[in-house]
Amino acid sequence: GENVEQHPSTLSVQEGDSAVIKCTYSDSASNYFPWYKQELGKGPQLIIDIRSNVGEKKDQRIAVTLNKTAKHFSLHITETQPEDSAVYFCAASVVGNSGYALNFGKGTSLLVTP
Amino acid sequence: SQTIHQWPATLVQPVGSPLSLECTVEGTSNPNLYWYRQAAGRGLQLLFYSVGIGQISSEVPQNLSASRPQDRQFILSSKKLLLSDSGFYLCAWSVNGEGTEAFFGQGTRLTVV
Numbered sequence: 001g002e003n004v005e006q007h008p009s010t011l012s013v014q015e016g017d018s019a020v021i022k023c024t025y026s027d028s029a030s031n032y033f034p035w036y037k038q039e040l041g042k043g044p045q046l047i048i049d050i051r052s053n054v055g056e057k058k059d060q061r062i063a064v065t066l067n068k069t070a071k072h073f074s075l076h077i078t079e080t081q082p083e084d085s086a087v088y089f090c091a092a093s094v095v096g097n098s099g100y101a102l103n104f105g106k107g108t109s110l111l112v113t114p
Numbered sequence: 115s116q117t118i119h120q121w122p123a124t125l126v127q128p129v130g131s132p133l134s135l136e137c138t139v140e141g142t143s144n145p146n147l148y149w150y151r152q153a154a155g156r157g158l159q160l161l162f163y164s165v166g167i168g169q170i171s172s173e174v175p176q177n178l179s180a181s182r183p184q185d186r187q188f189i190l191s192s193k194k195l196l197l198s199d200s201g202f203y204l205c206a207w208s209v210n211g212e213g214t215e216a217f218f219g220q221g222t223r224l225t226v227v
Contacts, residue, residue, distance in 0.1 A: 032214050043120075043204050043218030044158070089158060095214055101148055101173075102208075102216050106157035 002027040004092050006105025014113055019080050021108045023090035024072045030092040033066060033073045034102070038087045047088075048075070051095065080112045116141035120205045120219030127226055133178075133192040135222050137205030140186065145207040147188040148216060149180055152202040164188060165210060200226045 003026040013019050025033075031052035036044035050057045050064045050073065057064050061080075066073040077084055087109050091102040120137045127133060139145050149161040160173045162180035170180050177196050181189045188205060202223050206216040 034215060036218075041221070041223075043206075043221050045218070046215050049215065093214065101146070101160050101163045103160070104150075104158040 002030055002092055002103040004090060004103050004105045006090050006108060008108060009106065010109045010111075012111045012113065013080050015080060015082060017080055019075075019077045019084070019110055019112075021075045021088055021090070021110075022072060023074070023092075023105050024070075025092040025103075026071065027092070027094075028071065029094050030103075032093050032095045033064070034091050035062075035064060035075050036089040036091065036104075038089065038107075040086075044089055077110075080110075082112050082114055085110055085112045116207075116217065118205065118207055118217055118219045120222060122222060123220065124223045125225070127195050127224065129197055129226055130194050133190070133195050133199070133224070135190040135203055135205075135224075137188045137190075137219055138186055139188075139207045142186070142207070142209070144185060144210045146210050147182060147186075148206040148208070149188065149190050150204040150206060150218075152204060152221075154201075158204070162190070195226045197226050200224055 006023045034049035035047050037047045038044040048059050048062050048064050050066050052068050061078045063076045087107045089107050090105045093102045117140045148163045150158045164170050164182045178192050202221050204221045205219040208216045
């Protein structure tokens with residue numbers, strides 16, 4: 001089955017700096033890669049996703065890059081703000097296969113200090 | 115629009131007692147449904163998923179079971195809770211047949227004492 005590794009497990013940055021979280025996956029059939037943000041005591045919420053036919057996707061301060069050959073993808077947050085502090089999860093799955101569920105990394109706890 | 119409801123939000127149960135957590139989805143038909151557990155290490159562990167009524171796949175052998183008695187209802191149960199069952203339980207749904215974005219409920223914080 002799919003194995004998703006996520007690094008680092010914790011990340012502390014100063015407000016305004018950039019944050020980068022990296023994930024690797026094992027199943028070459030995976031073609032959908034979402035990123036979730038989880039605030040304390042709440043369920044994860046999707047913030048951005050990318051499919052394997054795209055190498056990079058941006059949404060304001062957030063961007064995701066994908067290297068299918070190397071089987072890794074990354075989340076980039078620029079101009080970080082204190083409200084970006086949360087746990088971030090990467091995941092991988094196969095689009096079009098109802099038998100697949102999202103396989104998550106173990107999460108990165110991001111702290112943005114003022 | 116689609117919504118997902120999960121309850122209760124918090125639960126404290128003694129060891130050996132039964133468990134029933136319920137999740138319902140509104141605004142969509144025939145969704146994929148999932149139960150995840152999030153232990154202290156923050157990772158999201160897939161426990162069960164269902165692609166239709168009465169169809170349950172278990173990812174990890176454990177003290178828990180799941181049932182889907184109706185199209186948009188997913189129940190997580192245990193006959194006898196263990197201390198190790200403590201954690202944050204999340205229900206989620208996705209569009210059937212796509213394997214894409216999962217929408218999560220707000221979670222249930224279960225503490226077994």
